[in-house]
Amino acid sequence: MSIPSQSDQRPEPGKSGAAAHRIAAAKHSSLRLQIWETPLMRRGSSVLDAFAWEEVMCRRVGSGHLPVAHIWRHPDAFVAGLRDRRLPLAVEAMERIRGEGAAVCVRPSGGAAVPLNPGVVNVSLILPNPGHAINIHDDFREMASIIAESLTPWSAQAQTGEVQGAFCPGDYDVSVGGLKFCGIAQRRQAKAYIITAFIIVEGQGDKLAAAVRRFYDEASGGAAEGYPEVKSGTMASLQELAGIPSTAAYTASLVRTLRSRYPHAGTERVLSVGLNEVQVTAEQMKSRYD
Numbered sequence: 440m441s442i443p444s445q446s447d448q449r450p451e452p453g454k455s456g457a458a459a460h461r462i463a464a465a466k467h468s469s470l471r472l473q474i475w476e477t478p479l480m481r482r483g484s485s486v487l488d489a490f491a492w493e494e495v496m497c498r499r500v501g502s503g504h505l506p507v508a509h510i511w512r513h514p515d516a517f518v519a520g521l522r523d524r525r526l527p528l529a530v531e532a533m534e535r536i537r538g539e540g541a542a543v544c545v546r547p548s549g550g551a552a553v554p555l556n557p558g559v560v561n562v563s564l565i566l567p568n569p570g571h572a573i574n575i576h577d578d579f580r581e582m583a584s585i586i587a588e589s590l591t592p593w594s595a596q597a598q599t600g601e602v603q604g605a606f607c608p609g610d611y612d613v614s615v616g617g618l619k620f621c622g623i624a625q626r627r628q629a630k631a632y633i634i635t636a637f638i639i640v641e642g643q644g645d646k647l648a649a650a651v652r653r654f655y656d657e658a659s660g661g662a663a664e665g666y667p668e669v670k671s672g673t674m675a676s677l678q679e680l681a682g683i684p685s686t687a688a689y690t691a692s693l694v695r696t697l698r699s700r701y702p703h704a705g706t707e708r709v710l711s712v713g714l715n716e717v718q719v720t721a722e723q724m725k726s727r728y729d
Contacts, residue, residue, distance in 0.1 A: 501630030558641030
């Protein structure tokens, strides 16, 4: 049993990958993208703060701030999806994880449960939408293409398409040899939006899948549907799949890819957001989604 996640978007018929790439390139090549890498968050810190930071920055982009690519990691967290939160014993399952020392939150973007550790890189593109005319298919494809291109120093085998049995399933899963290492979701505001992805770089994909499967076993309360069926042998890290040595090596390649894809991108500007604004936004998100 498997259900589509909120990140699922059915591909549009008749549009090749090359055509989609040309459309995305024309759409984004002139953007003065600001690339910002947040240092590894502290153990015990709220993982919701990262989503709150992006929520604040998305409002700013909607008001005229330059578009942003945000790269971040958390040492130990479990991020549930909105549908996950509706499962009969979701609160109890999340409290069990929290009691083991992990940070836990429900994220506002689409998708389903994802565990985070220092080997998982998160990247978000925060883009303006002044005309309310985004094509989410193009943007999902653009993110998948960026992820695949950033892998090319080690492998040219990345493919896009749902991997049955993987956690956080969607049509824009990115995989190598049938094993998923990346999932993509989106979050919309009135005048801007976020395309976000998690990338498993280091560690064991099966270990992460087992943690998600245990969460659903507990959260479902015996229900037979309403959540993804997570199977072993469907997830892997880029370390396992392509021999990538570290998150630092992959992140450097990701930044190079972003700078190549967005010729006007810059990494020099410090993107500071007031701590109080982030905390207020995080509390609002916790109240609304948790």
